[in-house]
Amino acid sequence: MMLVFVIIYQIAKASEYATILRGEEKINARVNRTMAWLLVAFFFLGLYGIFMCHQALIDRMLPISASEHGVEYDSMFLVTLVVTGIVFFITQTALFWFAYRYQASQKRTAFFYAHNNRLEIVWTTIPAIAMAVLVAIGLRNWGRMTGAAPKDAMVVEVVGKQFNWIIRYPGKDGALGKRDFRKINDANNVLGLDWNDKDNMDDVIAQNGELHLVVNKPVSLLIGSRDVIHDVGLPHFRMKMDAVPGIVTTIWFTPTITTAKMKEITGNKDFVYEISCDQMCGKGHYSMRGTVIVETQAEYDAWMAKQQTYYASANPAPAATPAEGAAPEQKTDSVKAITMK
Numbered sequence: 001m002m003l004v005f006v007i008i009y010q011i012a013k014a015s016e017y018a019t020i021l022r023g024e025e026k027i028n029a030r031v032n033r034t035m036a037w038l039l040v041a042f043f044f045l046g047l048y049g050i051f052m053c054h055q056a057l058i059d060r061m062l063p064i065s066a067s068e069h070g071v072e073y074d075s076m077f078l079v080t081l082v083v084t085g086i087v088f089f090i091t092q093t094a095l096f097w098f099a100y101r102y103q104a105s106q107k108r109t110a111f112f113y114a115h116n117n118r119l120e121i122v123w124t125t126i127p128a129i130a131m132a133v134l135v136a137i138g139l140r141n142w143g144r145m146t147g148a149a150p151k152d153a154m155v156v157e158v159v160g161k162q163f164n165w166i167i168r169y170p171g172k173d174g175a176l177g178k179r180d181f182r183k184i185n186d187a188n189n190v191l192g193l194d195w196n197d198k199d200n201m202d203d204v205i206a207q208n209g210e211l212h213l214v215v216n217k218p219v220s221l222l223i224g225s226r227d228v229i230h231d232v233g234l235p236h237f238r239m240k241m242d243a244v245p246g247i248v249t250t251i252w253f254t255p256t257i258t259t260a261k262m263k264e265i266t267g268n269k270d271f272v273y274e275i276s277c278d279q280m281c282g283k284g285h286y287s288m289r290g291t292v293i294v295e296t297q298a299e300y301d302a303w304m305a306k307q308q309t310y311y312a313s314a315n316p317a318p319a320a321t322p323a324e325g326a327a328p329e330q331k332t333d334s335v336k337a338i339t340m341k
């Protein structure tokens, strides 16, 4: 790097001496011509760079979207890319063409052109309208993804902690029981479930932290965090949502491709849908990876039938009714019971 700078410096120095020796005007004309050509070269080098980036990264692109929202998202992304791509190409071509075409010349005097209202209006309104349309499409999609889930959606709770995801299913009653952060303990109550709430008795927390979803069935995720801000990133479904301590955030989507089918599509027999933590959350952030399994209703039911309720696995002693005179119910940070169909 240093060497390059030294060489450039020496060339600049040498051309400065040459200017003095050979007459300034002649040299200036040559420098102008060289600069004009260098700008043209820079333009094509830039385009080549874009092409090379594309070639290098094409294999790492995500496979087709595995959710309904994702299809909308991808088409929105494509529209934005095409619109901005066309503008980019026109403006950059004009920029470098002008730099070349109107390089300094002794034969031409500069044309003084100070202001033109019509031009100002045109190049302000067209981009403004284009941007407004793109933003409107984005807002519409955002509203859909974060809005109310369909009535028949299954509900699953996803809670981030340093450094993994805890997934809770509502059990047969379809309702998630209340939880309280003060009841959290890593030994037998990782979410701080309130055992005074009957809705908690049949809730299931997947042992291996897997998020099981049914294909073509909408799912509403209730997202929370036990410590710092995390983010539920579902790249294959084109969804993401912050997991914030103390509040419940939601997203809903409909997975459309089972894990098994996606293995065929990608030709990768080890393919798994992942939950990535999309928010830098500490030294173990990189390892905060959950898995999503999209399966048929029958496969889901079979899997769920094998799950033990969290109450049973957390309280292995003979099932006891909640102790008489238990602490009065604390409602802080509780998740409102949500009823499935």
Ligand SMILES: [Cu+2]
Pocket: 160, 161, 229, 230, 231, 277, 278, 279, 280, 281, 285, 288
């Ligand atoms: Cu995290």
